[in-house]
Amino acid sequence: MASISILRSLENLISASVDIIEERVQIPDLDSAYHESVVPDNGLSDPAVADAISCIVAATAQLVATIRPAHLTLISTAMMIHVPSALRTATDLHVAEVLRDAGPQGLHVRKIAALCRTSSGKLARILRLLASEHIFREVSPDVFANNRISSLLDTKKSVDRFAQSKWDGGVGIAAFVSYTGGHTLKFTSYLAETMRDPSFAYSEDHIKAPFNYTLKTDLPFWQWLDLPENEVERRKFGLAMTCAPKTSFEWGLLPKNSVVVDVGGGVGMATLPVARAFPDLRIIIQDRPKFVEDARKLWKEELPIAVSSGHVAFQVHDFFEPQPIQAADVYLMRWIMHDWNDPLCISILKRLRDAAGPGTKLLIVDALMSHACRDPFAYDIAGAAKPLPPKPLLANFGHARVGEYLFDLQMLVTVNGQERTIRQFSDILQVAGWEIEEVKSAAATQAHLIATPAVV
Ligand SMILES: C[S@@+](CC[C@H](N)C(=O)[O-])C[C@H]1O[C@@H](n2cnc3c(N)ncnc32)[C@H](O)[C@@H]1O
Known part of the structure; x- marks a missing residue:
């Protein structure tokens, strides 16, 4: 297809997707504050709207790649490293909290900088980069306000409390941004060195990650x-796990007092929303000692009734x-398999298979990888095939699903881990004595693999 007809197809796709969205929902202004009850922040339960959003994201990125001069795409992509760094800086300096009370008219950067105890000249440049990426808004020269995206960084705490700790309790996505824009950014900058060093490049060992190389x-x-x-x-790190969408397993179908073990559950961010919605389940969160300690504290603050009633228990356990x-x-x-190489995943899965009863379900929540081109593999597992997007979008939905590939590299640089395809999952589960029964949300960043003990 000639480039101009690709541009026209992409333009038509965007226009048709906007029509679908307009028919079904009202989209809030980017300048208003974030609210989880509105679309698109909480409208993805309507599959037609979710698909239309994915088409717009994928098509706009493909439009830009097609039309922008190639050298500018390479230069700006290389320099995009400054965006996560600036985002982390604004987060760690509490800019979103400082701007909370200023409302839509915003605050002059001199006042923001005074409250954040930093240089106003440099802060203005950092915020202007972010505003150009639609995170924060420059209302008038040097006056900045929160917008729908930046206001999500607001932990809702008073800035005075940060003398104790910003990172206590449910601080949401700010923890993810601060962690990723800090350590992950350092580790990934050594990826090339590890790919040239044979002792790292060819190793599957979890202590041969760019993390180990960077921090020696x-x-x-x-x-x-x-x-x-x-x-x-x-x-x-524990709180960063809040950034995930809720698990879409049908918890409501489990009988009262069913036992759910959150294996390697961290501080319990996957099961906290489950316990809120289904208080009759019995949840056991297992992890390493320090995470269990943090989990106990967090649940006492976030859902004390689950702790006092014994519906949640915390257990130190090495999986x-x-x-x-x-x-x-x-x-x-959730997010366990992607931390480990195949032999270690099989060891973890075998331990669970040994403990499983005939009615046990194993629920693995991880990204499910696909190629960036069409894949002729015939999927014989229910729900495993991902829907194909309309042409001329990339077969994997391109930029709309880039999160899976970013998580894959996040695992590579931190623990020498990886996200897996359905074939890779199927192979390790089979060796460990499990059979995949069904896949749900295959195309989401968090696919759900539901497995049962294989009959031998
Ligand atoms: C990526 S986090 C996922 C946490 C949690 N499942 C969630 O989704 O919020 C991985 C977790 O595995 C835990 N972990 C690592 N090695 C472990 C081990 N040998 N036994 C138990 N947990 C372990 C870590 O402490 C961490 O909490």
């Missing part, structure tokens, strides 16, 4: 997080050791 340590990432000097990073909770109704593992 042989400690596994999880042990490094346990060090006293990394306490703040560990808390941020390479025999599973202490036998025949649970559900073993949930």
Whole structure:
């Protein structure tokens, strides 16, 4: 297809998608504050709207790639590293909280800088870069306000409280932004060096990640997080898990008092919304000692009734050791498999298979990878095939699904881990004695693989 007809097809796709959205929902202004009850922030339950949004995101990115001079795309992509860095800086300086009370008219950067205790000249440049990427808004020269995106960084705490800690309690996406724009950015900057060093490039060992190369340590990432000097990073990491959408498993179909074990559950960010919505379930959060300690504190603050009623319990457990909770109704593992190489995943899965009863379900929540081109593989697992987008979009929905590939590299640089395709999952599960029954939300950043014990 000639470029001009590609541009026209993309333009038509965008226009048709806007029509679908206009028919079904009202889209809030980008300048108003974030509210989780409005579309698109909470409108993705309507599949037609979700698809239309994906088409717009994919098509606009493809339009830009097609029409922008190639050298400008390369130069601006290379320099995009400054965006996560600026975003983390604004987050750690509490700019969104400082701007909360200023409302839509905003605050002069001199006042923002005074409250954030930093240089106004440099802060203005940082905020202007972000405003150009539609995060914050420059209302008039040097006057900045929150917009729908930046206001999501607001932890709702008073700035005075930050003397104690910003990273206590449910601080949401700010923790993810601060963690990723800090440590992950450092680790990924050494990716090229590790790919040229054979002892790293060809290794599947979890202590051969760019993280280890960057910090010159042989400690596994999880042990490094346990060090006293990394306490703040560990808390941020635990809270960063809030950034995920809720699990879409049908928890409501489980009988009262069903036992759900959140294996490697961190501070319990996957099961906290489940416990809120289904208080009759019995949830056990297992993790390493420090995360269990953090989880206990967080749940006491966030959902004390679950703690006092005993509907949630916390257990120190190494998932390479025999599973202490036998025949649970559900073993949930969200964002665990992607941390480990195949042999170690198989060890974890075998421990759960040994403990499983005939009715046990294993729920794995992770991204499900696909190629960026069409894939002739015949999917014989229910729900595993991802819907194909309209042409001329890339077969994997391009920029609309880039999150999966970003997470994949996040795993590579931190723990030498990886996201997997359905074939890769199917292989390791089979070796460990599990059979995939169904896949839900295959195309989402968090696909759900539901497996049952294989009959031997
Ligand atoms: C990416 S986080 C996911 C946390 C949680 N599942 C969630 O989705 O919020 C991985 C978790 O695995 C835990 N972990 C690492 N090694 C472990 C082990 N050997 N036994 C139990 N948990 C472990 C980490 O402490 C961390 O909380």
